[in-house]
Structures are given as structure tokens and as C-alpha cells.
Amino acid sequence: xxxxxxxxxxxxxxxxxxxxxxxxxxxxxxxxxxxxxxxxxxxxxxxxxxxxxxxxxxxxxxxxxxxxxxxxxxxxxxxxxxxxxxxxxxxxxxxxxxxxxxxxxxxxxxxxxxxxxxxxxxxxxxxxxxxxxxxxxxxxxxxxxxxxxxxxxxxxxxxxxxxxxxxxxxxxxxxxxxxxxxxxxxxxxxxxxxxxxxxxxxxxxxxxxxxxxxxxxxxxxxxxxxxxxxxxxxxxxxxxxxxxxxxx
Amino acid sequence: xxxxxxxxxxxxxxxxxxxxxxxxxxxxxxxxxxxxxxxxxxxxxxxxxxxxxxxxxxxxxxxxxxxxxxxxxxxxxxxxxxxxxxxxxxxxxxxxxxxxxxxxxxxxxxxxxxxxxxxxxxxxxxxxxxxxxxxxxxxxxxxxxxxxxxxxxxxxxxxxxxxxxxxxxxxxxxxxxxxxxxxxxxxxxxxxxxxxxxxxxxxxxxxxxxxxxxxxxxxxxxxxxxxxxxxxxxxxxxxxxxxxxxxxxxxxxxxxxxxxxxxxx
Numbered sequence: 224x225x226x227x228x229x230x231x232x233x234x235x236x237x238x239x240x241x242x243x244x245x246x247x248x249x250x251x252x253x254x255x256x257x258x259x260x261x262x263x264x265x266x267x268x269x270x271x272x273x274x275x276x277x278x279x280x281x282x283x284x285x286x287x288x289x290x291x292x293x294x295x296x297x298x299x300x301x302x303x304x305x306x307x308x309x310x311x312x313x314x315x316x317x318x319x320x321x322x323x324x325x326x327x328x329x330x331x332x333x334x335x336x337x338x339x340x341x342x343x344x345x346x347x348x349x350x351x352x353x354x355x356x357x358x359x360x361x362x363x364x365x366x367x368x369x370x371x372x373x374x375x376x377x378x379x380x381x382x383x384x385x386x387x388x389x390x391x392x393x394x395x396x397x398x399x400x401x402x403x404x405x406x407x408x409x410x411x412x413x414x415x416x417x418x419x420x421x422x423x424x425x426x427x428x429x430x431x432x433x434x435x436x437x438x439x440x441x442x443x444x445x446x447x448x449x450x451x452x453x454x455x456x457x458x459x460x461x462x463x464x465x466x467x468x469x470x471x
Numbered sequence: 472x473x474x475x476x477x478x479x480x481x482x483x484x485x486x487x488x489x490x491x492x493x494x495x496x497x498x499x500x501x502x503x504x505x506x507x508x509x510x511x512x513x514x515x516x517x518x519x520x521x522x523x524x525x526x527x528x529x530x531x532x533x534x535x536x537x538x539x540x541x542x543x544x545x546x547x548x549x550x551x552x553x554x555x556x557x558x559x560x561x562x563x564x565x566x567x568x569x570x571x572x573x574x575x576x577x578x579x580x581x582x583x584x585x586x587x588x589x590x591x592x593x594x595x596x597x598x599x600x601x602x603x604x605x606x607x608x609x610x611x612x613x614x615x616x617x618x619x620x621x622x623x624x625x626x627x628x629x630x631x632x633x634x635x636x637x638x639x640x641x642x643x644x645x646x647x648x649x650x651x652x653x654x655x656x657x658x659x660x661x662x663x664x665x666x667x668x669x670x671x672x673x674x675x676x677x678x679x680x681x682x683x684x685x686x687x688x689x690x691x692x693x694x695x696x697x698x699x700x701x702x703x704x705x706x707x708x709x710x711x712x713x714x715x716x717x718x719x720x721x722x723x724x725x726x727x728x729x730x731x732x733x734x735x736x
Contacts, residue, residue, distance in 0.1 A: 229578035236579065257601045315496035327677045327718050333684065333695050334711050337521045337704055409589060417591035421685055428594060435597035443597055450594050455586025 259441040264448060267441035276430060277449065283343075284419065284426030284453070288412045291347045295354030295407055300400070302355075303362025304388065313363055320360040328353050332418050341424045349418045350411035357410060361403025365396035401468050405461040412457055416450055427453065523705040532709035541694070548690040551607055551679045552672075555614020559675060560668055562615075563622025567667070568660075570623065571630020588620035592674070593681045600686070610682040610690070617678035618671035622664070629663025630656075658735070665732040669725035676718050 241261040247253045248260035259267070271277035306313035332349055339345040369392055377391045393400075419428025423436075427450050434442035505525055511517055512524025523531075535541045570577035570584075592613060599612045633656070641655040683692025691714055698707040 229575055229581070232575060233579035233581075233583065237583070258598075311492040312496055315493035315500075319497075322719075325673070325722065326715065327673060327680075329677060330680055330714055330718070331711055333699050333707055337699065337707065338518050413589060413591045417593045417681065420591070420594050420596075421681060428591070431594045431597060440601070447594050447598065451586055451590045454589040454591070455582070458585060458589045459582075 256438075256440060259444040263441040264444040267439070267445035268448070271430075271442060271445055277446075280426040280430040280446075281449065281453065282426070284412070284416060284428070287343055287347050287415050287425065288350055288408070291350030291411050291415065292354050292404070292408045294347075294351050295358050295411065296404060299355045299358030299403075299407075300362055303359045303400075303403075304366065304392075306359070306363045307366040307392075313367070317363070320356060320363070323356045324360050328356070329414050329417060332421060336422060341422050343425065345422065346415050346418050346425045350415040353414050354407035354411040357407030358400075358403045361406070362396070362400050365399030365403070366392050368399060369395040398465075398468055401465060405465055408461060409454075409458055413454060416454070520702075521704065523708060527705040528708040528712065531703075531705035532713060535706065535709050535713065544689055544691050544694045547607065548679060548683065548692065551610040551683075551690065552614055552676055554611040555675045555679055556618050556668075556672055558611065558615035559618025559671055560622050563619045563667065563671065564626050564664060566619075567623040567626025567664075568630060570627040574631070577627050577631070584620065584623060588624060592617040592678050593685070596682055596685055599682075605686055607687075607689075610679045610687065613678040613682045614675040618668075618675040621670035621674060622667040625663045625667025625670070626660065629660045632663070633659045661735060662729070662732040665725075665729050669722065669729055672721055672725055673718070676721060680714060 244253075244258065245260050245262060248255060248258055248263075255263075268277065306316060329349065331352075332345070335345050335348055335352075339348060373391050373395055374387070377387045382390065416426070416428040419425035420432050421428070423429055423432050427446065430446040431443060431450065434440075434446050508522075508525040512522050512527065515522070570580055595616055596609065596613055599609045599616070603609050603612055637655050637659065638651075641651050646654060679690070680692040683690040684696045687693040687696075691710060695707055695710040695714070698704075698710060
């Protein structure tokens with residue numbers, strides 16, 4: 224269902240929910256130490272911005288995510304291409320990649336913590352790992368799905384392997400490869416925020432656990448709200464890019 | 472390479488040789504990985520103490536499996552996962568049916584559900600701990616919040632995918648609401664719901680274990696955190712490996728259920 228009606232309905236429901244919550248918290252029906260009122264949460268967002276915590280946390284998370292996704296693409300794109308060029312290896316590792324893609328990789332963070340300590344290397348590596356699996360998997364699948372006709376045309380024009388990659392395989396496989404980058408980016412971002420929360424280090428995830436530890440309940444709700452906005456915003460943004468990339 | 476060979480379709484030729492090679496490649500990869508791990512661990516070349524040799528981890532895993540305490544922690548985690556799964560799936564199916572049946576509602580909720588489904592659930596742990604305390608209840612709640620979203624999304628999508636003609640035929644036969652559910656909706660929704668449950672169980676396990684790792688007194692996540700604090704790295708690696716095996720088994724069991732639902736169609 225498209226059009227403005229569902230959007231307005233959603234916003235109206237959200238407004239009613241916030242109003243009810245505000246009344247419940249202000250009247251003391253819901254203790255202030257458990258749930259921050261929407262107005263206090265909004266004020267806390269302003270305060271966290273003014274203190275410089277929120278934007279620096281957002282920057283730290285987004286920078287870590289960008290670096291880990293960039294590394295995942297730099298390593299994963301050639302790896303996926305290699306697996307495509309060596310189909311025996313591609314077939315051998317295909318199911319393993321699928322299993323890794325579905326596996327709860329975030330659960331290895333204690334091991335990563337042992338290896339890299341409470342540093343950006345740990346949070347970044349956790350993002351890199353999930354991003355890499357997605358990029359390699361989808362790059363291989365995307366290149367394997369390129370129409371053999373296109374490849375044969377390239378052969379007929381005597382393209383070098385490099386020309387074949389840049390002029391035929393990459394453009395034809397781009398939508399699927401971008402799906403891998405899109406999923407990898409979202410998983411990396413989410414994993415990074417989660418690990419930041421778990422190890423009390425880094426950006427937005429750290430802000431959530433830090434405000435909780437200081438019992439700054441409105442600040443904590445503000446930080447969690449920002450995590451939701453950033454996660455949902457990234458999902459929406461990359462979805463738009465994917466639509467834009469799709470061949471007409 | 473001759474032009475003819477270059478132009479000929481190459482897929483069949485690849486397949487013939489590939490079937491033979493894959494097993495050997497996988498075996499060689501596993502053996503190579505084990506040897507590399509053992510060497511790095513024994514020599515402490517790259518990571519020093521932080522990477523124990525594979526043999527030490529295997530030994531630690533065997534010790535865990537033989538110890539009674541391990542099963543106590545396993546029982547706590549299994550109970551929390553089971554509780555979270557039930558409390559996530561039941562409301563998930565109910566809300567999914569509602570969003571699937573009332574399309575305007577579903578469309579209105581869609582962006583919020585999508586954003587919340589993407590959000591790392593572990594950041595809700597502080598709210599959950601404020602609401603239900605820091606005990607096992609908080610892990611159950613986190614598991615439930617995690618399992619809820621995949622089930623809602625899959626159920627609502629399944630509901631929307633039911634061909635309207637099925638519903639009209641049911642109405643034409645004057646089926647009672649209970650009969651409509653049993654004869655029209657349930658058969659059509661079994662597969663999407665079970666698929667959502669498979670994804671839900673996976674994220675439920677993640678939610679429970681991460682919750683235990685952050686703050687708990689028992690459970691496999693607590694055990695891993697405890698070994699971390701004691702610098703018992705082989706035991707920590709062993710617990711993480713065991714958790715992965717258990718999660719894979721749970722996923723395999725749910726995949727069987729999905730295949731049965733598929734066959735039922």
C-alpha cells in the first residue's frame with residue numbers, strides 16, 4: 224500500500240503513544256527511573272548534542288563502520304572474483320560462505336576481544352568480519368549469474384581479463400554485488416554498535432552503556448533512540464541506493 | 472586458447488571436474504587451517520598468549536563437556552532461550568496476522584518494524600534490566616524482543632501473499648471462522664511462520680547469550696565472560712566453539728521443520 228495515508232497513520236499512532244507515555248510517566252504511574260518521558264528524552268538529546276557526546280559517538284560509530292566496510296570491499300571483491308575465476312574453489316567454499324553468512328558471528332566477540340583488546344580494532348574487526356562474508360558471497364553469486372552471452376561477446380572482442388572484469392563482469396554483476404555491500408554495511412553497523420555496548424568502548428553503543436552506568440535514564444533512552452534512528456536510517460538509505468542502481 | 476574453445480559455453484566442463492575437486496579442497500582447507508592455528512598457538516608468533524593452540528582448545532572443550540557445571544550453565548541458557556522463543560513467537564504471530572490482515576495498519580507499521588528489526592537488540596538490555604531486573608528474566612525478555620521481529624515480518628508477508636481466491640472459496644463454502652483458520656489460513660501460513668521462527672530462534676540465541684555476557688550469574692554466556700575475566704583463554708575459545716556448534720544444531724533442526732512445512736504445501 225502506497226500513498227500518504229499509512230505514513231500519516233503511523234505518525235499519528237506514534238504521537239498518541241508518546242502522549243500516553245508522557246502522561247503515564249508524569250503522573251507517576253510509570254516510575255521515572257524506569258522509563259524516561261518523551262519530553263525528557265528529547266531534552267536529553269539536546270543536552271547530549273550540546274555536551275558533544277552524541278555527535279562524537281555517532282562519528283566514531285560511522286567512521287568505524289565505514290572503515291570496516293571499506294576493508295571488507297577491498298578484500299571481499301577480489302576474493303569473490305577469484306572464487307568466480309576458480310569455480311572449483313567457488314563451489315567448495317560456497318556452502319561454507321552461506322553457513323557463515325547465517326551463523327551468529329557476533330558471538331565470537333569475546334575471542335576478538337582477547338586478540339585485539341578494548342580498542343577500535345576489536346569493534347572494527349567485528350564489522351569487517353560480517354561485512355566480508357556478505358561481500359564475498361554476493362560478489363561470487365553476482366559474477367556467476369552474469370549472462371554467458373555477455374562474456375562471450377567480450378571474448379569475441381578479445382578483451383583482456385582486466386577489460387573483461389571492468390567492462391563486462393563488474394557492470395553486469397553490480398546490482399547483486401551492491402546487495403552484498405548493502406547487507407554487509409547494515410550487519411557491520413549493527414554488530415559494531417552491539418559490540419560497543421558490550422565492551423563499553425567506542426561510539427553509540429558505548430553511549431548507551433555509559434549513560435546507563437551513570438544512571439542518566441533520559442540520556443540512555445536518547446542514546447537508544449539514536450541507535451534505532453541510525454540503524455533504520457542506514458537501512459532506508461541503502462535501500463534507496465539499491466533502487467537507483469537497478470537497471471531500468 | 473582457440474577461439475572456438477573460448478566461445479563454447481564452459482559451464483558443463485567446469486561442473487564435471489568440480490564435483491571431484493571440492494571435497495579435497497575442503498579437506499585441505501580444514502587441515503591447513505588447523506595446522507596454521509596450531510603453529511600460531513604453539514609459537515605465540517602473532518597473538519602471543521591470546522591465541523592458544525587448537526589442541527589446548529580441544530582439550531578444554533573435552534573438559535567442559537565432561538564437567539557437571541557446564542550442564543548447569545547449559546540448562547540455564549537453554550531455559551532462557553526457550554522462554555524467549557515462546558514469548559517472542561506467540562505475540563509475533565498474533566501481530567503479524569493483524570498487520571497482514573489489515574493492510575493499512577501493516578503499511579503504517581512497516582517503517583517502524585523495519586527500523587526496530589534492524590536495530591541491535593542488545594542495546595535494549597538496559598531498558599529490559601530496568602523493567603524486569605538483572606536476573607534470567609532479562610535474558611528471556613531480550614530473547615523475546617529479538618525473536619519477535621523476524622516472526623512478525625514473515626507472518627505479515629505470508630498473510631499478504633495468500634491468494635484472495637482461496638479466501639473467497641472458503642467464504643463460498645460458508646466456512647465458520649475456525650474452519651477458515653484451519654482449512655485456509657493455517658495451511659497457507661505454515662511455511663512463512665516456520666521460516667520466521669527459524670530466523671527468530673537464531674537471533675533469540677544471540678540475544679540471550681549477549682545478555683549473559685554483559686551481565687549474568689549463570690549460563691554459557693556468563694561462563695565465557697567468567698573465563699575471559701580469569702584469562703582462561705583455551706576454555707573461553709572452547710565455550711565459544713561449543714556455542715557455535717549448538718547454534719548450528721538448533722538452526723539445522725529448524726531447517727528440517729521448514730522443509731517439512733515446504734513438503735506439506
